[in-house]
Amino acid sequence: MTDLVVPAVINLDVPGPVISRHLYGHFAEHLGRCVYGGLYVGEDSDLPNAGGIRLDVVEALRALDVPNLRWPGGCFADEYHWMDGVGPRDRRPVMVNTHWGGVEESNHFGTHEFMALCELLGAEPYISGNVGSGTVREMSDWVEYLTRDGDSPMVRLRRANGREEPWRVKFWGLGNEAWGCGGHMRAEQYAAEARRFGTYCRDHGGNRLYRVAAGANGDDYAWTETLMKQLGDLGCAHRPAPFMQALSFHHYTVPGSWEDKGDATVFDTDDHYRTMVAAARVDELLTGHSNVMDCYDPGRNVGLVLDEWGTWWNVEPGTNPGFLYQQNTLRDALVAALHFDVFHRHADRLVMANIAQTVNVLQAVILTDPDTGALVLTPTYHVFEMNKGHQDAASLRVDLPAGLPSREVGRASLTTVSLSASRRDGRVLVSLSNLDAAEAVDVELDLRGGAVADVRARVLTAGRLQDHNTPAAPDVVAPRPHEVSATGSGLRVPLPAHSFVTVEGRLA
Structure with missing residues (x-):
């Protein structure tokens, strides 16, 4: 005492707004060892796997009641062409991952593998479409391939690739960070693109899409306002437009400069407090974006999504700078705990949040050792597990x-x-x-x-x-x-x- x-x-x-389970979402990008060596090891691996998906990672994530998983990026999403990742693996073309380390991407983990992972996890897929370098038809075909029943060119292709029944895929991101790696667009330019892409991403059968427009970087409230203007008029008569149901923003906890973010494990008490101040700023940002949205959507019909958040440190010494591998300490766990308290207070507007990232990248909940194959649950993992009772709670x-x-x-x-x-x-x-x-x-x-x-x-x-x-x-x-x-x-x-x-x- x-x-x-x-x-x-x-x-x-006196219960208040329901805390959506999707505030405990995750993010898996083709970046470093998140997918290959983390979630996916291939069918020839000595590690227990199902179709190449690493089963001890699945077991650990199932214990968190993971509600959704965002994929394939991130910046990678806007250079990813989904047709390269379907069909026999030995016939899939190799590409270069220009954003993350310049490494070759085999495309062995593609649409079917991702959907199999989501089924093993019991998680809803959240797919980020390619707006930056892709086409409207390409994304429209992807929606059709995954969600349409009956007969159509994309349905026949899916069946030829081994899947008879369609999947249910509700969440779709209309690009990623369009202000930066997703095309370096102006807000007005992206808003027009999002309207086009959102229009041609169709509902098929009973599958109803929840389209998430790529929103602001940090406190760029002008970007949020530009997107909200595309959704309807000011005032109480607002009705959401059919091509976007939510908009996102990204915020990372970076107490240092972008060039020198600080070390994940070597820090002092002053560094700790600066980190907590940087983390607590998420409350200010959620309030600011919500206030802008309230002007155009007082009924709060449009969702706010924080689909990238977490700590970002300098990479661990000796690792590929493009792989963003960092350790995870008790300090990171406190950052996560603080974020969740803030998320709960904003449950009337915030509908989804995704930590970056699930395995081996940034503030991961799981680390896997590339030499021994050992799996480590990070302190951040334990915050997710201890807090899972808040999912869908009042x-x-x-x-x-x-x-x-x-x-x-x-x-x-x-x-x-x-x-x-x-x-x-x-x-x-x-x-x-x-x-x-x-x-x-x-x-x-x-x-x-x-x-x-x-x-x-x-x-x-x-x-x-x-x-x-x-x-x-x-x-x-x-x-x-x-x-x-x-x-x-x-x-x-x-x-x-x-x-x-x-x-x-x-x-x-």
Whole structure:
């Protein structure tokens, strides 16, 4: 027990907006060892696999209840031509991955392999189409190939390639980062392209598309406004246009400069706090983009998607700079925990988020060793697992009568305690983070409108913020049981320094 106690009030009987499970989405790009050597090892591999898909990775991801997987990029999406990745693998043409390392891409992992992976995961596919270097017909044919039944040229091709029945593919991205690697377009230019591509991406049969326009970089609110103008008029009479159902934006946590982002494992306390300030900015950005969208869509019919987020460090020494391989410490886990609390507060507008990336790239949840084949669950993985009870749960408002502790970091003020709560199927989940590097704090939960029984708490922390998991020491940062105590009106939850805690119980 510490001297610092933060009171928090949660009304268990007043549910708020539902936290879409798709806020816990993932992203797999043809980049470095994310696909090849991560998700896909080939049928000739000594590692257990199904059609080349690595089964221990599948098992680990299934434990997270992965709701969706975005593919094939990223920047790679706008140079990817899907027809090169179907049919017999030995006949698929080789291409050069010009964005990521200039390596040869075999196209052995293509549409059928990706859909098989999604089926193994129980995840919905989210496909990013090629707007930058592709054609409207190419993307329209891809939609038809995947989702149409009956008879058509693309249906016959799919059947010739071994798939009789169509798949259901709801989520489609209309390009990626059109302001940059996706074509270096102006907002007005991209908006016109998105209207064209979105128009010819058709609904086939019972498959209804959810088209996501490629949105802004960070705080480019003018880009968001330009896209919203294409969706309808100002005011309450707004009706979403049929060619776009959502728009995206991207935000990475980069506390250093773009040229020197900082090291994933070698950092000091000041670096940690600067990282937390950079991560917390996602709240400002979500608010800013939502405010722009509200002017054109007050009914909040158009979704906001953050389909790339996470920490971005300098690559690990000795690795290919184009592969974006980085370690993952307790600091990264706290970044993830903070993001999820923010996502939950924006659940009325934010409909999807995708961490970058699933395996071996950037803030990965899984790392695989190229020499031994060992699989490592990162600290970030454990945040996803501990938080999965929030998926499709009703958010619960958290009131803080005495505010939250904070500290000055340069010219910024960092709130050092973060929390969110939800209820689903008669259970309550509260997530709490202490971002302070050295000081512990207790949070006293005043639970009103109900009671919670059979309480179970877990904590994710370590001796140092720099601690991480390796094949030789896979559980240095892993969740462990945690003690909480009952109070007259709820629970008292100790938060050690630099820790993430979840408290779960049954509504009594």
